[in-house]
Amino acid sequence: MKRSLQCSFLLILLSFLPGMMHAQCKGFVKKSGLPKLTPFISNGQVQSSQMRPGDNAEIVLSFFSGQDYRIVVTGQPILGNVRFKVKDMQGNVLFNNSESDDVDFFDFRVANSQQLKVEVLVPAYSGDNNIVPNGCVAVIVGFKTEK
Amino acid sequence: MKNFRSLLPVAYFSLSAIFFFAACGSSEDVGDDNDSGGNSITTDGGKTAQNVFYSIPSPIELATLVQKAGATYDTKVLNDPMNVSKYSTSLAQALNLGVYGADLSVTTIFDQTQESVIYLKCSRRLADELGITGAFSDNTVQRMDNNKGNRDSLLNIISDSYFSTDEYLKENQRPGISALVLAGGWIEALYVGTQLAKSSKNNAGIIQRIADLKGSLENLVSLLELYKNQEGVNELLGHLKGLMEVYKDVQVNAGDKTSVQTDEKTNVTTIGGGSTVSMTQKQFEEVSLRAEKVRKWIVTL
Numbered sequence: 221m222k223r224s225l226q227c228s229f230l231l232i233l234l235s236f237l238p239g240m241m242h243a244q245c246k247g248f249v250k251k252s253g254l255p256k257l258t259p260f261i262s263n264g265q266v267q268s269s270q271m272r273p274g275d276n277a278e279i280v281l282s283f284f285s286g287q288d289y290r291i292v293v294t295g296q297p298i299l300g301n302v303r304f305k306v307k308d309m310q311g312n313v314l315f316n317n318s319e320s321d322d323v324d325f326f327d328f329r330v331a332n333s334q335q336l337k338v339e340v341l342v343p344a345y346s347g348d349n350n351i352v353p354n355g356c357v358a359v360i361v362g363f364k365t366e367k
Numbered sequence: 368m369k370n371f372r373s374l375l376p377v378a379y380f381s382l383s384a385i386f387f388f389a390a391c392g393s394s395e396d397v398g399d400d401n402d403s404g405g406n407s408i409t410t411d412g413g414k415t416a417q418n419v420f421y422s423i424p425s426p427i428e429l430a431t432l433v434q435k436a437g438a439t440y441d442t443k444v445l446n447d448p449m450n451v452s453k454y455s456t457s458l459a460q461a462l463n464l465g466v467y468g469a470d471l472s473v474t475t476i477f478d479q480t481q482e483s484v485i486y487l488k489c490s491r492r493l494a495d496e497l498g499i500t501g502a503f504s505d506n507t508v509q510r511m512d513n514n515k516g517n518r519d520s521l522l523n524i525i526s527d528s529y530f531s532t533d534e535y536l537k538e539n540q541r542p543g544i545s546a547l548v549l550a551g552g553w554i555e556a557l558y559v560g561t562q563l564a565k566s567s568k569n570n571a572g573i574i575q576r577i578a579d580l581k582g583s584l585e586n587l588v589s590l591l592e593l594y595k596n597q598e599g600v601n602e603l604l605g606h607l608k609g610l611m612e613v614y615k616d617v618q619v620n621a622g623d624k625t626s627v628q629t630d631e632k633t634n635v636t637t638i639g640g641g642s643t644v645s646m647t648q649k650q651f652e653e654v655s656l657r658a659e660k661v662r663k664w665i666v667t668l
Binding site for chain 2: 245254261263264265266267268271276277278279280285286287308310312314315326327331332334336363365
């Protein structure tokens with residue numbers, strides 16, 4: 221009886237594990253990512269992922285002429301400065317944050333409506349610790365009407 | 368008390384395990400543990416991107432584009448608020464949460480405050496039925512009420528609610544439902560755009576915006592493909608692929624190579640060049656018919 225109670229308790233605790241890992245991202249996107257969009261209106265979508273040094277991700281987005289846009293790419297501090305590039309669909313680099321003081325956003329407008337790709341890279345880990353960090357990275361997009 | 372003490376080592380071990388995994392993770396969890404249902408593809412340089420995401424323009428943005436292109440508001444094209452009680456499956460609720468969100472965006476952009484409140488209530492009801500907590504609350508209704516007449520604030524409140532909805536679904540391992548909400552919103556925005564274009568005398572601007580949706584339709588289909596085993600998604604994909612067939616024939620005009628320029632006075636960066644698309648009247652009519660068909664399927668689910 222006591223043993224089965226212990227096992228149940230352990231299972232209940234472990235069942236919270238996936239939720240806690242997602243919660244790690246959740247608090248981060250809402251608190252650290254969304255405010256960086258101001259004064260742009262969010263497109264209402266959360267693109268976030270747990271990433272480790274050396275990991276990369278890609279997001280394909282649509283942009284329309286006549287609007288101003290902000291792309292925010294932000295990672296938890298444990299991951300260091302997250303790199304991102306904005307490319308056209310032919311792969312030409314249009315913006316590289318590592319050439320702009322590692323800023324975590326890019327404001328722009330497009331002359332013609334088009335698809336663009338955002339490539340995100342978490343830099344390699346340079347610490348001495350054997351435990352490789354793992355953290356949340358989020359890409360969020362906002363728009364506003366051109367003035 | 369004694370029994371509780373005997374559980375402490377177990378609790379200590381469990382919590383240690385939780386914090387260890389939460390803080391450090393393991394090599395196996397990367398890529399699988401993404402919140403948004405991403406997948407893997409090989410990019411241009413032959414490098415594999417571990418997480419590939421597809422983003423869909425929001426109904427707020429699409430409705431803004433249609434309004435700026437000269438559309439005139441018509442309440443008849445929106446989904447009947449009375450339908451909200453009919454949606455009993457999660458498929459119907461998710462798709463129509465997107466539909467009502469788009470209608471809420473349209474009514475707000477066209478300054479129809481009373482109707483916005485009605486569509487907000489429809490959205491809230493479906494969000495509640497889907498078990499999405501916190502996205503639409505009494506506070507949301509109060510904030511909408513307090514900001515009557517301030518369109519930008521109202522749009523921010525709506526986008527915050529849909530951001531919270533998306534976040535809640537992804538954080539609770541329901542990215543397929545999130546994709547359906549996005550699909551419902553995109554389809555409703557397309558449907559409303561085509562209907563308003565048909566009733567506008569000078570509709571070239573609206574038709575151009577509908578042509579511009581070609582790329583985002585491809586993104587939407589790619590996103591839904593990730594959930595094609597989910598109930599109803601294959602049928603939805605069938606409708607959208609029919610729409611893609613029409614868009615496939617839309618003319619793509621090759622433009623200059625993309626370039627980036629920043630205006631020194633305004634500090635505004637513009638990405639110039641890139642291809643443009645143009646749609647014939649016949650293609651517009653076909654898109655309009657297809658949009659009507661899939662939208663009817665959704666609102667009568």
